[in-house]
Amino acid sequence: MKNDETSVRPRFNKVVLIGVGLIGGSFALSLKKANAVTHVVGLDRHLASLEAAKQLNFIDSFTEDIASAVQDADLIVIATPVAQTEKILSAIYPYLGANTLVTDVGSTKADVVRAARNALHEKIAQFVPAHPIAGREKNGPEAAIDDLYVGKKVVITRLAENSDQAVELVAQAWRACGAIIHHLSSEEHDQVFASVSHLPHLLAYALVDDIAAKPHADRLFQYAASGFRDFTRIAGSSPEMWRDISLANRDAILEELDSYSAKLKQLRASLEANDSAGLEAIYSRAQTARLNWITAIEAAEAQNRDGGD
Amino acid sequence: MKNDETSVRPRFNKVVLIGVGLIGGSFALSLKKANAVTHVVGLDRHLASLEAAKQLNFIDSFTEDIASAVQDADLIVIATPVAQTEKILSAIYPYLGANTLVTDVGSTKADVVRAARNALHEKIAQFVPAHPIAGREKNGPEAAIDDLYVGKKVVITRLAENSDQAVELVAQAWRACGAIIHHLSSEEHDQVFASVSHLPHLLAYALVDDIAAKPHADRLFQYAASGFRDFTRIAGSSPEMWRDISLANRDAILEELDSYSAKLKQLRASLEANDSAGLEAIYSRAQTARLNWITAIEAAEAQNRDGGD
Known part of the structure; x- marks a missing residue:
């Protein structure tokens, strides 16, 4: 080391x-x-x-x-x-x-x-x-x-x-x-985690609760597969813990939720308008950003394993 | 068998x-x-x-x-x-x-x-x-x-x-x-998969694109961890394929997206009002529904392994 x-x-x-x-x-x-x-x-x-x-x-x-x-x-x-x-x-x-x-x-x-x-x-x-x-x-x-x-x-x-x-x-x-x-700093911390952790938890809980409330929920869950399993994994987290986190970091989370809702609205408009290029642009940017992220964390993990700083 | x-x-x-x-x-x-x-x-x-x-x-x-x-x-x-x-x-x-x-x-x-x-x-x-x-x-x-x-x-x-x-x-x-x-039937199929597959893909693409567009995206991605990785795994899927699926199943997806957006709005209202019990109720129902689902698919997988029908 x-x-x-x-x-x-x-x-x-x-x-x-x-x-x-x-x-x-x-x-x-x-x-x-x-x-x-x-x-x-x-x-x-x-x-x-x-x-x-x-x-x-x-x-x-x-x-x-x-x-x-x-x-x-x-x-x-x-x-x-x-x-x-x-x-x-x-x-x-x-x-x-x-x-x-x-x-x-x-x-x-x-x-x-x-x-x-x-x-x-x-x-x-x-x-x-x-x-x-x-x-x-x-x-x-x-x-x-x-x-x-x-x-x-x-x-x-x-x-x-x-x-x-x-x-x-x-x-x-x-x-x-x-x-x-x-x-x-604690403020930087809370803003970062509202975005990459707290909001995703809310989104995952909301999806599972939305599906579970439907009259045909059993059939829906029957066909849910590995993509759904991964997407909702964080909805298996402790409700009490996440209630507390949500309230403790409320303002930052509300801000992230509003930003995300605006993005969903944009995506909905593209879909409703059959805007093929608009949809593909969002999906492509997301795929590329995620690939770059995965590549970067894998490089960082390799460096850590090699004892670099 | x-x-x-x-x-x-x-x-x-x-x-x-x-x-x-x-x-x-x-x-x-x-x-x-x-x-x-x-x-x-x-x-x-x-x-x-x-x-x-x-x-x-x-x-x-x-x-x-x-x-x-x-x-x-x-x-x-x-x-x-x-x-x-x-x-x-x-x-x-x-x-x-x-x-x-x-x-x-x-x-x-x-x-x-x-x-x-x-x-x-x-x-x-x-x-x-x-x-x-x-x-x-x-x-x-x-x-x-x-x-x-x-x-x-x-x-x-x-x-x-x-x-x-x-x-x-x-x-x-x-x-x-x-x-x-x-x-x-093809109609049953499309309605089921709009809910448990197509919508989650849209939600995951939207989250990654939302974060990637922020000025401090690099810092955000730096602290994204395993929960984020799993939540966004499906945003690594082919943009062309998912553009086609989105357009092909547009009406069912729009319906699911609207149902989900209403649930997010409800969650947002609970958070803004510091409604501790309301938040915990959503999270708890989701956690329980997901646990029941995981238990059911694990039981089904075990039965398949044993050659049951």
């Missing part, structure tokens, strides 16, 4: 995982696989999830007592739907020692930063916001895997208050999971 | 393949693998494609002379973009012998049937319309594979004029490729 940063192996004595689902569980499994953590304490709303997480060995213990959990922790990771962030940070705040870092995995960042400022007050420098760009169709502790983040991007949206050291420690934790660190 | 029909092995002396791309090429490769054909003759607008198809051994010879190609053929398969169907059938018509069957692979059927009636006149009974529900992200002869149709549905939309024997021979050809035969 030519990238010096990646050769620094962090070692955390105690990591607190709040939310033991797919994303948090996969983070804990990956840290354990990298031998980067001694003890993971789990907290979750659901006792059954904690018991499953313990059974799956990605947490070593669990508790309902936030005071004892937080004490002496090196790193607290909030891996819950984003709407819970402020409540959780407020509960942590009184017990948060000066040597403990807090991070999150939320798919929106501006609202998470607002929540953190509201909750953490003078301890705000200890919170480093982050977003791993990875997921699976399945949710819950049983879906957690130890290689979910290998080769995947993690976007850190650092605060002005964060020390370089704090940011670097969170980056090291993710690099130990195999991830590649990127930096954006 | 419990299904007696699947045990009948057809044997075609001469198959004429008009259009040597992914779909036609995979059909020819599959027939050859099943030892169901002696000689495949290719016709195509592009000489380079014919040369590639010959090189890839899924055609044995090629010609520009439609009269000699059609003579003594057992089966002629039209595997071109659907808008070319009428012109091709008209060219075939004068040379079409009484013992030759013609079929197609078009993703729309009502327009293909219209084209066939216009072109084949009193020979219409020899045309058996069909649509294999299979595809890949790649196009062209090089994309052809010999197992594209294994376990996939082929919908036959038989004409009133077709004999049982003619329909059965086309069905046998597809079964030799590993496919499972379904029957729909």
